[in-house]
Amino acid sequence: MKTYLVGGAVRDRLLGLPPGDRDFVVVGETPDSMLAAGFRPVGRDFPVFLHPDTGEEHALARTERKSAPGHRGFVVHADPSVTLEQDLERRDFTINAIAEDADGNLVDPFGGVRDLEARVLRHVGAAFVEDPLRVLRAARFMARFAPLGFRVAPETMALMQRMSASGELSSLVAERVWQELCKALAAPQPSAFLRTLREADALAVVLPEVDALYGVPQRAEYHPEIDTGAHQELVSDMAARLAPGDTVVGFAALTHDLGKALTPKQELPRHIGHERAGVAPLRRLCERLKVPLEHRDLAIIACREHLNVHRMLELRDETVLELLERCDAFRKPGRIEKLVIACEADKRGRLGLEDQPYPQGPELRRLHAAALAVNARDLATEGLDGPRIGQALRKARIAAIRAARQS
Ligand SMILES: Nc1ccn([C@@H]2O[C@H](COP(=O)(O)OP(=O)(O)OP(=O)(O)O)[C@@H](O)[C@H]2O)c(=O)n1
Numbered sequence: 536m537k538t539y540l541v542g543g544a545v546r547d548r549l550l551g552l553p554p555g556d557r558d559f560v561v562v563g564e565t566p567d568s569m570l571a572a573g574f575r576p577v578g579r580d581f582p583v584f585l586h587p588d589t590g591e592e593h594a595l596a597r598t599e600r601k602s603a604p605g606h607r608g609f610v611v612h613a614d615p616s617v618t619l620e621q622d623l624e625r626r627d628f629t630i631n632a633i634a635e636d637a638d639g640n641l642v643d644p645f646g647g648v649r650d651l652e653a654r655v656l657r658h659v660g661a662a663f664v665e666d667p668l669r670v671l672r673a674a675r676f677m678a679r680f681a682p683l684g685f686r687v688a689p690e691t692m693a694l695m696q697r698m699s700a701s702g703e704l705s706s707l708v709a710e711r712v713w714q715e716l717c718k719a720l721a722a723p724q725p726s727a728f729l730r731t732l733r734e735a736d737a738l739a740v741v742l743p744e745v746d747a748l749y750g751v752p753q754r755a756e757y758h759p760e761i762d763t764g765a766h767q768e769l770v771s772d773m774a775a776r777l778a779p780g781d782t783v784v785g786f787a788a789l790t791h792d793l794g795k796a797l798t799p800k801q802e803l804p805r806h807i808g809h810e811r812a813g814v815a816p817l818r819r820l821c822e823r824l825k826v827p828l829e830h831r832d833l834a835i836i837a838c839r840e841h842l843n844v845h846r847m848l849e850l851r852d853e854t855v856l857e858l859l860e861r862c863d864a865f866r867k868p869g870r871i872e873k874l875v876i877a878c879e880a881d882k883r884g885r886l887g888l889e890d891q892p893y894p895q896g897p898e899l900r901r902l903h904a905a906a907l908a909v910n911a912r913d914l915a916t917e918g919l920d921g922p923r924i925g926q927a928l929r930k931a932r933i934a935a936i937r938a939a940r941q942s
């Protein structure tokens with residue numbers, strides 16, 4: 536069987552990055568011969584099979600890579616006459632179109648190694664336009680590779696702009712868009728995802744709520760030199776630095792200020808009420824992209840509460856408890872940690888404040904731990920019951936918060 540390693544695994548090894556999933560392409564086989572060799576099929580529309588021992592994905596060489604509405608992946612036609620080169624020709628980027636045989640020899644007909652060395656993300660050929668998702672893929676590769684010095688080739692950017700103008704991007708299914716956004720948030724520089732999509736005129740199509748922040752001035756006393764769009768970029772990159780790979784924190788950091796696009800447009804805006812105004816566009820975005828509940832819930836909390844967390848040191852003990860209650864922090868204790876990091880990213884994601892400490896974070900963690908240590912069972916043994924136990928619990932928690940603050 537003629538099997539080649541292809542795509543991300545070859546690319547990342549050549550870049551000296553740790554290996555991720557391995558994808559293989561198989562030449563000269565049919566679905567039947569794969570099944571006869573013990574491979575297991577994946578899905579219905581994919582000529583992709585799992586290796587009987589390793590479980591790794593093996594795709595038949597194919598000449599079409601169209602995405603179809605309603606399908607998560609490609610509708611493809613594979614037949615045993617398709618050559619390796621024909622398969623590589625229809626892939627997205629030259630750096631993803633390098634194959635490696637079992638002896639470690641590279642097959643690189645489109646100059647992928649050269650582009651890796653030159654740090655260029657370049658489309659392979661005219662077939663690039665077959666899948667509009669590739670505009671988003673370009674952006675998420677930039678989130679990962681911009682720190683290594685990569686840029687998008689001008690001819691590829693021009694093609695991406697034409698793809699955006701064609702309107703096809705709006706036909707992408709939610710799951711595929713969310714998957715690319717998630718990969719960008721898990722990368723070291725999510726801002727490069729946003730910038731690449733903006734340059735390609737695609738951000739307004741796939742994330743209009745996020746796009747709306749560009750051109751909106753920031754509150755003057757914070758950093759008048761940049762707009763709210765640039766602020767969300769800095770905050771997203773800071774979140775990626777403080778919690779690498781944590782897309783729940785990353786999504787909350789990205790979306791915490793969506794409301795600023797809706798607060799009155801003044802020359803020196805104060806954005807009063809933006810934390811409440813942001814919830815509606817955030818919910819809309821989450822519904823459209825079918826954002827998982829854990830991501831959605833933290834993002835809504837961060838949006839509504841980020842100002843309270845920043846004001847943490849001045850809040851009354853009762854208000855701290857209310858903040859914890861609104862975060863559902865007693866039933867979901869892991870949440871406060873993530874909220875704190877998203878808020879820290881907001882504060883430190885400001886020009887000149889990158890290396891400043893964020894004392895509100897440790898303080899909220901400490902008070903949360905103190906309030907969590909009070910439990911209803913202890914109160915029940917004091918003979919309380921029903922609604923009185925709820926009141927007693929709140930009182931005891933407020934007392935615990937006060938004691939922790941004074942200690
Ligand atoms: N729309 C797409 C999706 C995938 N591919 C090809 O299929 C390979 C594997 O796809 P995938 O695993 O999604 O991407 P990787 O490049 O492997 O990146 P990752 O490291 O995220 O897995 C890609 O390298 C590329 O050659 C493509 O051409 N067009």
Ligand SMILES: [Mg+2]
Pocket residue numbers: 542543544556557558
């Ligand atoms: Mg891969």
